[in-house]
Structure formats: C-alpha cells, structure tokens
Amino acid sequence: MAESVRLTDREKAMLDGRQGKARQKAMDLLVRYADALGAERFVETRNVAGVPGSANPFLQNHYRDKGAGGHDAIFSFFDLDSDELVEAPPAAVPTCHLQGGADPLHWEALGMAPGVFEGHQAREAFAASRGVQMLKTCTPYLAGNVPAKGEHCAWMESSAVIYCNSVVGARTNTEGRESTSAAMLTGVIPDWGLHRDEGRRGTHRVDVELPVESVMDWGLLGYFVGDFVQEHVPVLAGRYGRPDLVRHKHFGASASSSGGVELYHIVGATPEAETLETAFSGNTPVETFRYGSAERRATWEKLNANARDRDVDYVMLGCPHAALEQIQEACRLLEGRRVSANCRLWIFTSRAVREMADREGCTKTLADAGALLLTDTCSAFAQAVPPGTKVAALDSAKQAHYLPAILGVQAWFGSTRDCINAALTGRWSGEAP
C-alpha cells in the first residue's frame, strides 16, 4: 500500500505550486486524503458545498492567540490544514456555503453579543469576496443548487449529502470542512466510494411492513434504518407511499444522524432503484431487516428517551431547513391562535425560502402568532435555544438526536402537528405511533 494517488498534469502543476501557494496546500491536503482513502485518482467537480472560512469561538480564539488572527489564517491553518500562512484565492469552481452560526436579522434572539455577530458578518464577507455563494443553508437543493444526475460533487452536511446521492442521483461522499475548501480551490476530489459505480450498490435490505405516510413516519423509518445499517447502503422495499421532497429530507437527515448513511435506495422511488435488482446491482444483501410496528414503536421511544416533563418551553421546526410548504403548513396549523406565553416557537429556514415566505405573508402570520422565522442556522448548530429552555419539542429526528447531546435539554419528538399543539398549549400531548 505504498502506492500513491495518480495525478494528471494539471493536478501535478497545482501540487508543484505552479498555480500559487494556496492551491499547492489544497492539493497537498487532497493527496494526503486520497492516500488515506486508498483512492487511485481524482475526479473533477464543479459543485462544492462547504463552510470555507467559518469559525466558531474556539477557532477564533485559537488563531487569535497564535498571533495570526484574520481570515487568511483560519483559511490556511484550518481549512487547508497548512502549516504556512497563504492568501486565499477566489473559488476556482462554483462553491456554496452551507449553514452558519448566526441569523442576520434575529441574532439577538439567539443570545448573540453584537461583537460576535460582527465577526460572523466579517467571515461571511470574506467568503463572499472569494466568490462563495452564501446560500447559508443545510438544504442547498431548496435554495438553487440542485445537481444533475450523475454529477460529481464535493458536499458536506450529512443531510444534504444523502439527499444529493439518493434523491438526485448525483455523486458525493460525505466530505469535510478541509476537503471541500481544498476542492473549492482545485476543482478535484478523490475518486472513491460513492463517486464509483461499485460504491453505490445496495448492501442491506429493509423490508417495510407497515404503511409509511407522514413526515414523522419517514423520520422514524430513517432513524431506524441508520441505526441498523450504520454507514452502509440500504435498499428499502415494501409498503410505503411514494415520498416527496420533504419526506426524503426528513428520512435522509434521520438516517445520516443515527448512522452514517450517505446513500439509500427506495425501490420504485429513487433514481438508481427502478427495481430491487438494479438497486443491488449484483450485490447479495449482507443482512435483511424488517420494519414493522414494534420497530417503529422502539424507534419512537429511543428518540423520546430523555423526555420526562410535559411542560414544553421551546418548539423548534425546520431541521433540515424548512421548505416553503412546511412553513405554510405551520401557518395553517396555528389557525390564527397565539403561541403559549410559556413557550417559544422558532422555525428555521434558508434565506432563499424566507424571501418567499415573506412575500407569501407567512413571516407575518408567524409573527402575529408570536412565532419567529429564522434563517441560516438552527438550535443545534448555533447552540442556541430561548433562555431558560429545559424541555424542547421537535418534529425532526435529527434535531432530537443532537439537541440533548449538545445542550443537555430534554427533547420530545413527534409530528409537526404535535409540535404546533405543544407551542399553543405549552404542553406535550404527542403519543407513540
């Protein structure tokens, strides 16, 4: 295994520094990464989704203390894992920025100090000045970046990666901060895993033995599947209604949280799974799982394991970022009533969808109900909940997976209707399916 990844002349030129110091460092990182994977070559990509130049308080402090504060320092030392300070050039290929840690309008509601917010704005301006598209969402596919089937991408954000592979049929591994920033400068990524046909074949079979219809149903099924297949490629067969965008979004986000699923096939519903045979493409299933009412119940109980108190302080919707139809649904469920004085309702979405929600009148409807529509971030990512929150209610299995671990709050998981009811009454009344 002393073999190293083979480089094209263009890649060699970048590695030799003939296209500048930053591209050299980016290529050096990608070669180390490709060798770690055991990749033999790179593929070209013109669709990168990452978080170039962003920094949490730890990174800001770390690089400030090193006496090399500033955007180029974070980009050099952290994004590119370089030991040398380099100047960040513009993105060489189309690159979008995923979610961030602040809301540009409601940052104060997130408990953020003005100086901290200014830092976010400065880092955003830095990335934008390098040509990065500031979509600021975990759902780039709802904000203008929908790849073509078969397109090689370099995406981060596990819920976006699984959507990109499974629903769109484009090809990306779950890239990280450093590999996406390097791909942004080089336009290449290791040809490994899900970029290759053999990596996309189903490995495990899941027989779905009960009807899966609602968004909550799909979230539960995703959480079950991820838990059982971990980072493998599940093929679902059986009884389910054809999932739409929102159901795929919640299924994928769940499966990539409880496990590391990056690609799934649903027979008859996803582009590489017209039949069970094409989904497995010659693979024999390693294992077959069944999903029936006992499995659904156990999954619900696992997601609600740390919830005890039925008085709910905080309801959060929009993980992954809400589609416009989900914001409209929340408005409908509120029916002109007001959120309980003992509870807060926050809904997170992307800037692009918020713009539409503003024009639809949804933002105002929510405000009139005492709810808040936020963008760019979420409670888990910003590590921000309303002051005093002890008990949260969520319609996202992904958020229910992360929020207790990150902030130590209790989390109820249920349907969007259960959550809106909790917001209106301040009480959790959702029940196991």
Next chain:
Amino acid sequence: MSQIAGARTIVLRGRKVVGGRAEGEALVTRGAVPGWGGVNPVLGVITEVHHDLRGVSFKDKVLVCRGAKGSSGWSAMSHTTRLAGTSPRALVFNEMTAKIALGAVVMRIPSVTGLDRDPLEIIETGDWVIVDGDAGTVEIRKTHDGRSG
C-alpha cells in the same frame, strides 16, 4: 515474543492510513465514533446520548473503533481535538469512510485499517497498543491475560 513478563503480545497487519508511530492505552468501542454534535472536542469527550463511550475521554488513548458516523463535521471536530490537545494518540479502525480518512489526516495521528484480524475482537480497553502507521502494524500487549484473542 513478549517483552513483559506475564503479558502476551499480538501483532496485527493492515495498511497505512496516516504514517508515524505512537503508543498508548487502548480505548475500544464496537460502535462508530460520532463527529460534530456527538463529541466535545475541546474536552476530548464523547457526548452522544446513546453511545457506549458517553462521557469517556479519548485524549492520549489509542482509539480502536469500527469507524466514523454522523455529521460531516467529523473532520473539523477531529481537527479541533488536535488544536485543543485532546486527540487520541493513534487510530485503529475497520470501516473506511471519507469522514474517518479525512479526520485521521487532519488529526495527523498514526492510523491503520484493513487489519488481518478484527481489532475489536482482539484489543480490549486498557491494553497497551503500539501503532506503526507506515508499516501498517498494530502491536498489542495484553493486560487482561488470556482473555480474548
């Protein structure tokens, strides 16, 4: 082959992920290690609610696991442990993913995979383990004499 009286030494052979040589006490999980949102990198502690190592620190250990799971923030989390001085000393794992490969690269710790025997069957938490990334070997000095392997 053992150099320590009363202890057994076992050598596993696999392939290099990241070069270098390091040794330390093993911390073993049969599960996958979570990334962002399941680990506090500044403390070097796993925080995921359902994880068998919840509350346990991997700082200065030889981390032996099935692989990586969860967030694409895995590499940034790992990278942060290096800056915070809480990284494991070495990494031994079974299942290669983009997450764990990039995480190992940016932690810059000796890392090995593809071993000729399952490290999760042979290495127990507390064993002394020497990882030679360049040679692709893992040497295990058993502390629990005669238990497994």
